[in-house]
Amino acid sequence: MMIKKCIVITQEKISLEEIDSIKSLLDAGCERIHIRKPNSIDSELRPYLDLLCSKVDSSKLTMHYYHNLAKEYGFGGVHGFSEKAEMFDFKSVSSHSIEEMENLNNIDYSFISPVFDSISxxxxxxxxxxxxxxxxxxxxxLFDVVALGGIDVSKLDLLKENHFNTIALLGGVWKDGCENATNNFLKIYNKWK
Incomplete structure (x- = not known):
């Protein structure tokens, strides 16, 4: 039986409160955290990343969009294609069709979404x-297919039956805010693993 893995994607907005939740999620068994801050600028991200990387092992982090910052802060992976991607241990992309995935290579995993109707x-x-x-x-x-979108406890058996080994969570973890993120994660993770 394959080991079941869980990835969490951050909320879009920068929140210093989120940093303690990220540490707690990693401590609770989360495989990787994807830092996804699409509307942020470098000067907003740096204080967030300074604090985050002082509290967690940055090799367990994957950066979306800002691959130059990922290298600078010692992240273990990047999400999306770029010339810098080869410098990282983990490379991932997002796909929205099987046809897209059929043409992928040189990556470790691809999110496929939304597998279910989105929560967030x-x-x-x-x-x-x-x-x-x-x-x-x-x-x-040659890469892991990661289910993303609409995943909660009620969907896990369906995902297992359909041979998924890794899930990515966003809305299912953050839907009740940072204070409940780890509890929401554990409800899903404990049934998934």
Whole structure:
């Protein structure tokens, strides 16, 4: 039986309160944390990253968008394609169709989303057949296919039945704010592993 893994993606807005939650999530068994701050600028990110990297092992972090900062802060991975991606231990991308995934190479994993209707993005509906995703996973691609979107405790058995080994969580963890993030994670993680 494959080891089941769990990745958490941060909230979009910078929050210093989130840093303690990230530390707690990693301590609770989260495999990787994806730092995703799409609307932030360098001068806003640096104080956040300074504090974050003083509290957690930055090799367990993956950066979206700001690959130059990922290298500077010693992150273990980057998300998305760039010329800097080869310098990192972990490389990931997002896919929104099986066709996109069929053309991928030189990555460690691809998010496929939304597998279920999104929790954090209202109106973001799944367009996937779990059977088609299972068939793709069964072909043994050279990267891990990571389920993202609408994942809560009620969906875990379906994901296992369809041969997913890794899930990525966003809304299911952060839906009740930072103060409940670790509890929300553990409810899912303990049933997943």
């Amino acid at each position: 993005k209202v109106g973001y509906k799944s367009a996937f057949s779990l059977e088609n995703l299972k068939n793709f996973i069964d072909k043994k691609p």
